[in-house]
Amino acid sequence: MTVRVLILSLMLFAAPVSAQAPPQQPPPKPAATDEFVPVDRPMSAQETIPAPRLVAIAYGFIWVVLFGYVWSVRSRLASVERELQTVSKRVGSGGR
Amino acid sequence: MKKLFVPLSVVSAAMFLYAPFMILDAPYESTMGLVQKIFYFHASCGMAMFAAAFASGIGSAVFLFTRKPAADRLAVAGAELTSIIGLLVLVTGPLWARKAWGVWWQWDARLTSTLVMWMIFNAYLLLRRYGGPGSDRLAAAVALFGMANVPFVYWSVNVWRTLHPKTSVIPSLQPGMRGPFWFCVVAFLLLFALLLSLRMELEKRRQQLDELYLAAEGD
Numbered sequence: 001m002t003v004r005v006l007i008l009s010l011m012l013f014a015a016p017v018s019a020q021a022p023p024q025q026p027p028p029k030p031a032a033t034d035e036f037v038p039v040d041r042p043m044s045a046q047e048t049i050p051a052p053r054l055v056a057i058a059y060g061f062i063w064v065v066l067f068g069y070v071w072s073v074r075s076r077l078a079s080v081e082r083e084l085q086t087v088s089k090r091v092g093s094g095g096r
Numbered sequence: 097m098k099k100l101f102v103p104l105s106v107v108s109a110a111m112f113l114y115a116p117f118m119i120l121d122a123p124y125e126s127t128m129g130l131v132q133k134i135f136y137f138h139a140s141c142g143m144a145m146f147a148a149a150f151a152s153g154i155g156s157a158v159f160l161f162t163r164k165p166a167a168d169r170l171a172v173a174g175a176e177l178t179s180i181i182g183l184l185v186l187v188t189g190p191l192w193a194r195k196a197w198g199v200w201w202q203w204d205a206r207l208t209s210t211l212v213m214w215m216i217f218n219a220y221l222l223l224r225r226y227g228g229p230g231s232d233r234l235a236a237a238v239a240l241f242g243m244a245n246v247p248f249v250y251w252s253v254n255v256w257r258t259l260h261p262k263t264s265v266i267p268s269l270q271p272g273m274r275g276p277f278w279f280c281v282v283a284f285l286l287l288f289a290l291l292l293s294l295r296m297e298l299e300k301r302r303q304q305l306d307e308l309y310l311a312a313e314g315d
Contacts (some may be wrong), residue, residue, distance in 0.1 A: 002136070027241070032253060033261040035268035036132065038123035049195045051131040058134045060186040062141070069180050073294050080301040087308045 105290055111283035119274035131195035134275055139266070140284040141181050142210075145287055147247050149178035149213065152220070153243020156236035164244040165303055167230060169237055173295035175220045177288060178242070182214035197259050205252035206260040213249055216242035 099182035125132035152174030181236070184226045189207065190200040201207065217236060223235040269277055 001137075022187065032258050034264050034302055036135075036261075036265055036273060037126040038270045038272055039126045041121065042237060051129060051195050054131055054132055054191045054195055058191045059137060062137050062184050062193075065184055069291070071300055072290070076157070076299045077294070077301065078156065080298065080305055084301060084305050087305065091308055091312050 098300075101293065104286065108283065108290055109206050109284045111279070111286065115224040115276070115280050115283055116179040118279055119270075122276045123270065123272040128196045131192055131304065134192040134262075136190055136280045137284075138185065139277070141184045141188065143280045143281055144288040145178055146184055146250070146282040147183055147285060148292070149217065149243050149246050150174070151292060152178055152217065156239035156243075160233065160236045160240075168236075169296045169299040169303070170249065170292075170305045171236060172224060173292050174226075175217045175235075175239055175242075175289055176295055178217040179214065180223060182210070183289070185210060186214060193259075202259055204258040204260060205256035206249065206258050209245060209249045209252050213242055213245040213296060216245065 119133055122133065122136070124130060150295050155167045155170030155172075155174055158164060159171055189210075193201050193202070220235045220238045220242065223238060224229050229236060250263065253260050254264075255307045259284070266277070
């Protein structure tokens with residue numbers, strides 16, 4: 001009798017647990033892209049996020065940063081050249 | 097290089113003006129559509145970033161063993177370019193990812209290792225600016241660590257599971273995509289070489305200025 005009660009209580013305990021926690025596998029992650037497949041036109045129906053804006057921002061950012069960097073190096077170079085001339089004159093005139 | 101600087105700058109500018117037309121003519125990718133066109137500049141920037149990291153690492157290694165000022169100039173110029181071009185890679189990548197993956201960022205091996213590498217070279221620049229006397233040798237060691245990261249960043253997509261396209265996309269590019277891509281790579285590598293030379297010239301002038309100040313103090 002005791003064994004029956006024990007088995008019954010175990011079954012009652014185990015049933016909801018197994019019902020609540022079925023063995024779940026993690027959802028498969030999409031695989032990395034191995035190669036790009038070209039098509040003739042973009043699939044505009046799938047374009048829910050505005051791709052043109054993202055592409056324009058990406059290319060615009062690259063152009064702006066590169067122009068900015070070239071300008072920065074040029075101006076730093078000009079500033080150092082000016083300072084070089086000033087110090088050269090000072091050294092040439094005996095530090096006066 | 098000084099004689100070639102102006103003609104090469106003109107060639108580089110012409111290539112950058114022509115590149116968008118080639119990219120516009122390139123076919124759309126089947127699953128990503130228009131946003132995949134970011135790839136042409138993004139991957140080219142990545143290659144230029146690797147070249148800059150190698151320049152800084154090699155310059156640092158030579159500087160550590162020989163103490164040659166020219167090697168130090170190469171290291172500084174390379175580190176600054178790694179930081180600038182790395183910024184381009186780290187900004188254009190998420191713009192592409194937002195559309196292709198639905199998220200701006202994934203903490204996967206490629207993206208995280210690229211960010212770490214970029215931070216190492218920024219640490220190098222901060223060390224050079226605020227480290228005080230002797231920071232040049234310490235910074236050179238940091239640049240060596242940064243350069244050691246390059247193969248790790250490159251192979252990370254093949255070794256770990258990631259959403260980022262694998263390295264196999266480049267050798268498997270279709271003819272319509274291959275031409276514009278390699279054109280952009282050459283344009284970016286040429287621009288990188290020109291900027292490296294310009295930045296090294298700036299560093300050379302700074303070293304001359306420091307020597308002059310020392311001479312002036314000696315008088």
